[in-house]
Amino acid sequence: MARLNADNERIAHEIIGRYPRKKSALIPLLHLAQEQDGWVTDEAMSHIADLVEVTPAEVLGTCSFYEMFKRHPVGDYHVNICHGIACHLLGADELIHHAEETLGVKGGGTTDDGRFTVEGVECIAACTEAPCLQVNYRFANKVTTQDFDALIADIRSGARSDIPPHGTLAKTRQSIPEERAAGPALVEDAQEPAWLSRNGSDQ
C-alpha cells in the first residue's frame, strides 16, 4: 500500500508517453493506483506527482474532484445503486433502502467485515434497465430486492469471480506497439500534417 509498484510504474511510463503533456496522464494514473490498492493513498498521489512533474497538491486537486476516486479504504465490492430519474421512477429509492437495511450500512458506508460499500449514485447509464446498479462498475439490470439478495449471496459465496476487485476497470489495456506508434503530437512541433500539405494545404 503505497507507491506504484515496479510493474505499475512501467505501465505508468507507457501511459505518460502517449500524451503531449505529462499531466494529461493524471486521471489514468490515479486509476492505476486505485487498481493497485483498492483506493488512492497519499503515497501514491506523491509518487504520481513525481511521475507527471506536478506538486502533490495538484494531484490531490484533480483527484478530489472525481467521484470514482476514493481517498479512504472502501469495501472489496463497491455497490453503486443508481437513483437517476429513470431508476427513481421504477423503485430505486426502495432498492437503496432495502440494500442499506440488509447490509446494515448507510449512504456510502462499508460493512464491518469490509466486504461491501453501498452508495446511491447519479445515473450510471442503463436507463432502460431500471432499476440498475453496478458492483465494481459491472452492471446488474432490472434489480428486484430478491435479485439484490441473490447477488450479495453469490458474491459472498465466491460465485461471482467475473467481478474484479474494486479499482480494476477495463481488464484489457490499450497497448501501442512501439513500431506502430505515430507518437504524441507535441504542441511545440507546429507542423502541418504531410497528407494535408500534399493536397494543397488547409481549407
Next chain:
Amino acid sequence: MSIPKITTARWDVEDGHTLAGYERTGGYSALKKALEMTPAEVHEEVKTASLLGRGGAGFPAGVKWGFCPPGVWPRYLVVNGDESEPGTYKDRIMLERDPHQLIEGCLLACYALGLSQCFLYVRGEMAHGQERVAAALNEAYEAGYVGKNILGTEVSVDVVLHWGAGAYIVGEETALIESLEGNRGMPRLKPPFFPAAIGLYGKPTIVNNVETLSNIPWIINNGGQAFADIGEAPSTGTRVFAVSGHVNNPGVFEVEFGTTTFRDLIMGEEYGGGIRNGGSLKAFIPGGASAPWFFEEHLDLPLEKGTVDRAGSMLGSGAIVVMDQTTDIVKACHNVVRFFSRESCGKCSPCREGTSWLEKILQRIIDGNGRRADLALLMDVCDNISPGIAWPPKQTTICPLGPSAVSPIASVIERFADEFDAYLGEPSTEQAVEVR
C-alpha cells in the same frame, strides 16, 4: 420507406465488436475509400450530409469542422464519450458493440482536417466499454489501421484511449478538455475558449460526440447526399433515442431523424410499446435531464431539432423519460434538481449555491416543512441562475448546467400547482417572506 440502420447495424452481430466481425460487415472500407480522396473532399461529404452533432447541442458537425483557424498546428481530435445524461446510454452501447466504427469515424475526421492525434475519452464508469475499445484499438494498430503510416500511406495518427473518473460536467466540451489536461473538470469561458480555436493545450481541437463520429463511415461509404436524403432537413440521417421510465418496452432505438414523432417512439408497438399497465401519460422528458418537460399535447411533434426547439424544449442527447399518472411530480422534479446540484462543478456561484438551494427547498417541501413562500423563492433562485426563465435559457453561469436545473422546476411548478399545494397544505395567514 425503409430506413437503413446507420449507427446500430452491428448491434445484433455477435462478433461485430471484433476486427474480424467489423471487416466482414464492410468495416474500414470507408477509410480505404477516403485515403483515395483528398481531405477536402472527405470534409465536403460530411458538410453535404448536414450531420448534426449528437451530443446535445445539435450543431452541424461539418460546420464545426471548418472552425479550425488555418495555419495553426497541431490540431487535435477529442471524442466525447463521457456520456452521463440521465435517460440515455446510446454511446455506451456504441462503445461496447461497435468500437471499430467509432475508431474509423475518428480516423476519417483526422484525415479530413489534419488532426494529428485523437483522444478517445470514455466515461470512467463504463468499464466494459473501455475494455471493448482497448481491445479494438489493439487489433486496429496491429492491422495497420491506426498509428504510424496508416495502410501504408503517409497518414500517421495515434488514437489514445483515455478514461474519466465520474463527473457529469466533463461532458461539456471545455470541461472535457480541462479533464484531459489532468485538471478538475471545470468549464472554460467561451469566448475565448472555443475549442476549435483554443482547445487542448491551447491548440485547435475538434470535440465530437461518439454517435456523431459513428455516422461518418456510413457517410463516406454512401455519400453525404444519401445521408441528407434521410430524415427532414436540417435534421438528417437517423438518430438513436433511448425510451425509459413507465413504458411497456423500454429500449434504445435508431429511427429516422426529423419524421418520427414522440408518439411513435413512446406508444409505437415496435418501440416503447405504450404506457405500462394501460395507464396514461402524465409527462415526459424529451431530451435528457436538462430539457424542459413535455406533456400529452406534445406527443405528435416530430423528433426534429427545429420543431422541438420552437416548442420550448430540446432533443438533447436523445433521452426520453416517460412518467405515468402515478408519478409524484414534486419528487420527480426534486430528483432531477438533485442531480444537477450534485454535479455542479462549483465554479460559478449562481449554479454552485443556486442548485443546492433549489434541492434543499424542494426537499423540505417533500418533507412537509415547506412554506407557501417557497414557490416564489424557488422561482427567484431560478431567475438568478437563468434570468427570465425563458427558452432557450439565458444564463449567469459559464456553462448550461445551472440553467438545466431550472428546467424541471419551470416545467411543473404551475402546471402541477395542485401537487405542490398538497405538500404545502392550506394557505396560512403567515406573512410571505420577502426574498430580495
